[in-house]
Amino acid sequence: MKRIFILFFILYSILSSQGQTIEEFNKRASEKAYINDYKGAIEEFKKVLEINPKNSYTFFDIGIMKSYLHDCMSAIANFSKAIAIDSSNPDYFYLRGLEKNKLKDYTGAVSDYSKALKIEPENPDALYFRGSAKAALQDFKNAVSDYSSAITLNPAHAEAYAARGRAEAQLHNYSAAIADCDKAAAINPLYLNTYYYRGWVKAELHDFDGALADYVKAIQLNNKEENEYSMKGILKHNLKQYRRALKKYNKSLKINPADDSAYCNKGILNSYLHYYKWAKDAYTNSILINPKNPAAYYRRGNAKAQLHDYSGAIADYTKVIELDPKFENAYKNRGLMKSYSLDYKGAIEDYNWAIELNPYDPENYFQRGEMKIKTGEKDGSCSDLTKYKTLGGDYSGPVIKMPCN
Numbered sequence: 001m002k003r004i005f006i007l008f009f010i011l012y013s014i015l016s017s018q019g020q021t022i023e024e025f026n027k028r029a030s031e032k033a034y035i036n037d038y039k040g041a042i043e044e045f046k047k048v049l050e051i052n053p054k055n056s057y058t059f060f061d062i063g064i065m066k067s068y069l070h071d072c073m074s075a076i077a078n079f080s081k082a083i084a085i086d087s088s089n090p091d092y093f094y095l096r097g098l099e100k101n102k103l104k105d106y107t108g109a110v111s112d113y114s115k116a117l118k119i120e121p122e123n124p125d126a127l128y129f130r131g132s133a134k135a136a137l138q139d140f141k142n143a144v145s146d147y148s149s150a151i152t153l154n155p156a157h158a159e160a161y162a163a164r165g166r167a168e169a170q171l172h173n174y175s176a177a178i179a180d181c182d183k184a185a186a187i188n189p190l191y192l193n194t195y196y197y198r199g200w201v202k203a204e205l206h207d208f209d210g211a212l213a214d215y216v217k218a219i220q221l222n223n224k225e226e227n228e229y230s231m232k233g234i235l236k237h238n239l240k241q242y243r244r245a246l247k248k249y250n251k252s253l254k255i256n257p258a259d260d261s262a263y264c265n266k267g268i269l270n271s272y273l274h275y276y277k278w279a280k281d282a283y284t285n286s287i288l289i290n291p292k293n294p295a296a297y298y299r300r301g302n303a304k305a306q307l308h309d310y311s312g313a314i315a316d317y318t319k320v321i322e323l324d325p326k327f328e329n330a331y332k333n334r335g336l337m338k339s340y341s342l343d344y345k346g347a348i349e350d351y352n353w354a355i356e357l358n359p360y361d362p363e364n365y366f367q368r369g370e371m372k373i374k375t376g377e378k379d380g381s382c383s384d385l386t387k388y389k390t391l392g393g394d395y396s397g398p399v400i401k402m403p404c405n
Contacts, residue, residue, distance in 0.1 A: 060078070072100075100112060107137065113129055264293070298316070347367075
């Protein structure tokens, strides 16, 4: 069955006047979804349900719209309604599994993927995502099995090769991990996770130059921010390799002093060596060459924060937001700097923006909840800290408990 990441609509054949009305509602819903008016599409689908409340496809379509709106819980509820009406459609279980995965309900996701596969065994995407959920549950052996089955069904599945490589590495099968990542890179050289995973494996094997090359490649593909498990993993047990890398960047800059990315990478390495002043200077040089790169301002802001220059960090994060208004971490970090500066209301405003951009990050609610405690907003802080727990936050200290007592 063809995968459903694009919305499809089923036209229903029922009695003449009703059928025409339902067809029109579905057509309008399709048109609204096409222009990203997902809320408007939902309203049209609801009109279909008023005529035929037992239409599983309509609940399914509403679930997809809710997913596009990042409302995972409502998406799950609608997929569940579709399943209650018709439990023979594998896509209902598959998409519900994806939503559970987003909420880190990996056990529930595995269950739904398994139900989808029972109906449609030769579904490489369901196998891939079930493998990913199993890996999240630390069940790496069975994750490898699922990834292998996905690859058998779709030999061009680069993501499955890369993920299997990562799982093999967790089982200390490093040669197999490298081979899988090499295959993933050959299929899709733009898939950045391949380079994160392979770089980590190379570092474990003490191939430090190879690890550095892969991490830098990943950063080039993802210029907003390096993932924590990647660059921190770069030779973390061997500081000499950091310094070797810095020497290489210095030589490179002598040859090409206008290479802003080399300055940026030099700043990253200095940060991991805790040379924050030098990191700040490197990012400044990068910005002088390319003043339109939000990542350079963001990283310089981080370096200033480490140097306790909170106003300077706020200025850099503000510049990031000016260049890229959807840069979530810039709002988060600016909010933190404002809290250090005792500007609690300003911090709350920044966390509001961070939550609007990513309503499923529990840390955003935790930080905003703490700020509301400081401004005396007991009800608001209780709501935020409860939401933090609902989204999987596991902190149970006195700050969480106090406002809700």
